[in-house]
Amino acid sequence: MAAEIRGSAAAVGLGLSGIGERPGFTHLDLLGEAVAAALDDCGLALADIDGLFTANMVNILPTLTVAEYLGIRPAVAVGTNTGGNSFVDHLLWAALALDAGLCKVALICYGSNARSGPPAGAPDQPPYEARYRPREPISSYALAAARHMHQYGTSREQLAAVAVSARCWAQLNPVAVAREPLTVEEVLASRMISDPLSVLDCCLVTDGAGAVVLVAAERARDFPQRPVYLLGCATAQSHRQIGQMPDLTVTPAAESGRRAYDMARVAPGEIDVLQLYDAFTINVVLFLEDLGFCAKGEGGSLAATDAIRPGGRLPVNTNGGGLACVHPGMYGIFATIEAVEQLRGGAGARQVAGAELALVHGNGGLLSCQTTAILGTASTL
Amino acid sequence: MSETGSRGPGQVFADFLGLGEVRLQVCRGCGRQIFYPRVLCPGCGGRDLNWQPISGKGTVYSTTTVRQRPERGGDYNVAIVELAEGARLMSRIEGIDPSAVRIGMQVAAAIADSDEGPLLVFRPAEAAAD
Numbered sequence: 001m002a003a004e005i006r007g008s009a010a011a012v013g014l015g016l017s018g019i020g021e022r023p024g025f026t027h028l029d030l031l032g033e034a035v036a037a038a039l040d041d042c043g044l045a046l047a048d049i050d051g052l053f054t055a056n057m058v059n060i061l062p063t064l065t066v067a068e069y070l071g072i073r074p075a076v077a078v079g080t081n082t083g084g085n086s087f088v089d090h091l092l093w094a095a096l097a098l099d100a101g102l103c104k105v106a107l108i109c110y111g112s113n114a115r116s117g118p119p120a121g122a123p124d125q126p127p128y129e130a131r132y133r134p135r136e137p138i139s140s141y142a143l144a145a146a147r148h149m150h151q152y153g154t155s156r157e158q159l160a161a162v163a164v165s166a167r168c169w170a171q172l173n174p175v176a177v178a179r180e181p182l183t184v185e186e187v188l189a190s191r192m193i194s195d196p197l198s199v200l201d202c203c204l205v206t207d208g209a210g211a212v213v214l215v216a217a218e219r220a221r222d223f224p225q226r227p228v229y230l231l232g233c234a235t236a237q238s239h240r241q242i243g244q245m246p247d248l249t250v251t252p253a254a255e256s257g258r259r260a261y262d263m264a265r266v267a268p269g270e271i272d273v274l275q276l277y278d279a280f281t282i283n284v285v286l287f288l289e290d291l292g293f294c295a296k297g298e299g300g301s302l303a304a305t306d307a308i309r310p311g312g313r314l315p316v317n318t319n320g321g322g323l324a325c326v327h328p329g330m331y332g333i334f335a336t337i338e339a340v341e342q343l344r345g346g347a348g349a350r351q352v353a354g355a356e357l358a359l360v361h362g363n364g365g366l367l368s369c370q371t372t373a374i375l376g377t378a379s380t381l
Numbered sequence: 382m383s384e385t386g387s388r389g390p391g392q393v394f395a396d397f398l399g400l401g402e403v404r405l406q407v408c409r410g411c412g413r414q415i416f417y418p419r420v421l422c423p424g425c426g427g428r429d430l431n432w433q434p435i436s437g438k439g440t441v442y443s444t445t446t447v448r449q450r451p452e453r454g455g456d457y458n459v460a461i462v463e464l465a466e467g468a469r470l471m472s473r474i475e476g477i478d479p480s481a482v483r484i485g486m487q488v489a490a491a492i493a494d495s496d497e498g499p500l501l502v503f504r505p506a507e508a509a510a511d
Contacts, residue, residue, distance in 0.1 A: 142445040243471040
């Protein structure tokens, strides 16, 4: 079964909007601009969209709200929300819907005004944990980081190196929000939020919107941009609240990665560029391990080398990631867009030369739900 | 069958806490200690759950200090505790400076007052024995 999904759908349109701060615009306004940009990118019209895949942290009926705003009446509408990985997960359902002929043009989209909009509430805090007042989501990731440090000797300096690497990449990306140089010492000296994570171990809080248009592979060459194919995609989950996570040092990425590699018939060593959902510095360490780029416990050492930085052998978060480019609450769409940009070859100063295979990894909840997608150029089909 | 009667499992847990007792469900089918309270065993699906007192012994599995300005009440601890019988849960280690809590530390259950009623917390095992 898995082999049938490999290469069956391709991303042909990309759009971004509102990266940074865009006061006066609602999350739907920003989403609308990103969708318009994605349609311009591929030469399609709103009326062509018959598959909608969207989620956000504001609307409990997201596909209805978004479709109404856009003025579309999609035949397929999927609003699965497992947190920031949702949009990476949507790639799989979009590919299946396209392959089954349920829709012809699939739109994955998201918009948020987390920076300039009204403060978001926290409507769904797990009651048995909320009474201890963890500062979520930071405290849950802090608990995972503390356990990883205890078990494997991972250091705050190694975590800080992840934030520094993100800034190095962001300096090559004109749309990235945090482009000032950053040192490990500055991360260590920044205000502690929930030990061992300081404010510079945490992602940005920005506005931002993104959109990706996908079509069936057989149509993919009819569009202006170089198509980027979905080779594998898998999601795994293990818990909702952090106290229920079986092992705080092993995320469901170990499972999502294995299934995505199997579907794509690709091994970690073949990947040219990685987009790893970096809501916090510890995420990159965990995902490098769980996705097979180093052994369990060695993610801190790997992240502290130049390997993940510009010019390194394992380029990670080439747009600057959630730590330095954009993070409006849910980052998965931006990781996906950057992977497609890299495989198109149009990423400018941050382009990874000759990139043919990209891994996009989305994280949702409190390390709860993980989606791994493998994307490739036509040469990888 | 379930011993919760007309009270839901969350209510029963809170009822015991109010009486100064910490009880958790233990599955009669597979022996698993269950947290948080629910109507079936997440290990085996069993419905026959028995409210048993916990030993009160636990180990700090992970810990963080949530930083907060002194005028708002100051820093406080949030920890994940693994109970001797197996269940793991979020709680708070009291009776010790929050930053002095260590992973692997032996702790003992206690019931604290909170704005929302009795709350299961833990204290360093030695201190709790005093």
